[in-house]
Amino acid sequence: MKVLFIAAMAILLTGCSSSTPTHTPTNTPRESTLNAPTNTPSEPAPNTPTSTTTAEVFQGRLLFARFIEASHTFTGMYISKTDGSGETAVPLPWTEGGGRWSMSGKEIAVPTLLEDGRVGTAIIATDGSVLRVLSIPDTTLNLPCTIWSRDDTRLACEGWDDSDPSRTGIYTVSASDGSDIQRLTIPPASKHDLPGDYSSDGEFVFIRHSGDEGPGPLMLVDANGGEPRVLYDDSMEDPGRFSPDGRFVATSKDGSLLIIDLDGKIVHEISVSGAFVFGPVWSPDGTRIAFSGTTSGYHAEIYTSLPDGSDLQRVTNTASNEIAVDWGVDSE
Numbered sequence: 001m002k003v004l005f006i007a008a009m010a011i012l013l014t015g016c017s018s019s020t021p022t023h024t025p026t027n028t029p030r031e032s033t034l035n036a037p038t039n040t041p042s043e044p045a046p047n048t049p050t051s052t053t054t055a056e057v058f059q060g061r062l063l064f065a066r067f068i069e070a071s072h073t074f075t076g077m078y079i080s081k082t083d084g085s086g087e088t089a090v091p092l093p094w095t096e097g098g099g100r101w102s103m104s105g106k107e108i109a110v111p112t113l114l115e116d117g118r119v120g121t122a123i124i125a126t127d128g129s130v131l132r133v134l135s136i137p138d139t140t141l142n143l144p145c146t147i148w149s150r151d152d153t154r155l156a157c158e159g160w161d162d163s164d165p166s167r168t169g170i171y172t173v174s175a176s177d178g179s180d181i182q183r184l185t186i187p188p189a190s191k192h193d194l195p196g197d198y199s200s201d202g203e204f205v206f207i208r209h210s211g212d213e214g215p216g217p218l219m220l221v222d223a224n225g226g227e228p229r230v231l232y233d234d235s236m237e238d239p240g241r242f243s244p245d246g247r248f249v250a251t252s253k254d255g256s257l258l259i260i261d262l263d264g265k266i267v268h269e270i271s272v273s274g275a276f277v278f279g280p281v282w283s284p285d286g287t288r289i290a291f292s293g294t295t296s297g298y299h300a301e302i303y304t305s306l307p308d309g310s311d312l313q314r315v316t317n318t319a320s321n322e323i324a325v326d327w328g329v330d331s332e
Helices: 004-016
Strands: 061-068 073-080 088-090 108-113 119-124 130-133 145-148 154-161 169-174 191-198 203-210 216-222 229-236 248-253 256-261 266-270 276-282 289-294 300-305 322-328
Touching (some): 119 145, 145 169, 154 191, 169 191, 191 216, 229 248, 256 276, 276 322, 289 322
Antiparallel strands (some): 061 322, 073 088, 108 119, 119 130, 145 154, 154 169, 191 203, 203 216, 216 229, 248 256, 256 266, 276 289, 289 300
16 A cells, blocks of 8 residues: 555655754744745745744634654644634544545545555544545545545545556545546656645646655646646645635745745745744635744644735644644634
8 A cells, every 4th residue: 555645744844854854943933024025936035934922813723633753643633723722633534634624614535544455535524523435436546535626526636556656646536425536637657746726716736746755846737637837847845725816826845935826936935933834725715824834853833824924823832743734714
């Protein structure tokens, strides 16, 4: 069984190891009122915001996981308010905690292990109860599908076949039962596509890796299929998340966050003093972003900020490693 999506978590945290760091952060974040300039990819001028000590409650709810890098295991998945209060555990059907909210905020898609040993998808409620396990009509594909389309009718999946490497790629399926499998990307030999997000305008963003791991260029493809195009040709570490209006993609590179427009221009580059930051996601109304950041080894906390990096607020303050954050709407 080839669980490639676990590698994605390792990619994001590779630069944070206390034993073999790519970056060596030294200070904790502090508050800043800097405004980010608009930059071209060749001349980025990053913000260096610092955090407030008290987070605010904004609309929506955060979903995140706690992960032990040394053993590559999740210790759980959790829901909280955007200031970190009201945290509740979400029991998982399997060991993997990289789930995502549906657009309605009523369901969460998570990887699960099927009876035949393949990796598939479970749709769970906010209390962890399993609402349905998606079937995989194809008998040899693994299809963990966690990325919801904007109308919640389809899910995008990382697909692979242990017996046939040529079948590796991104697929989409019906969110109701896993039927209607459609292949979205066919990566070249020795490449691997990691799915990112659907836009409101019918596009899909992803990273094309060399091999199974490592950073790669950010790509766009029509969500109904077609020839992918390069959005940003550099070694990106996050597969990208679209802003709700579809105009921007949030991603990360070398421990900083990037907000990129659809022409491939960096609109904001956000570097948090003394921290390696990664995994940015948008609030449902597009007014803020949430992300993980670490100042020492594999020990990430969750932060929120404005999309230009200002008004940085620390959400969690624990001894755990908190990653894979997602920001959903209030469903009650």
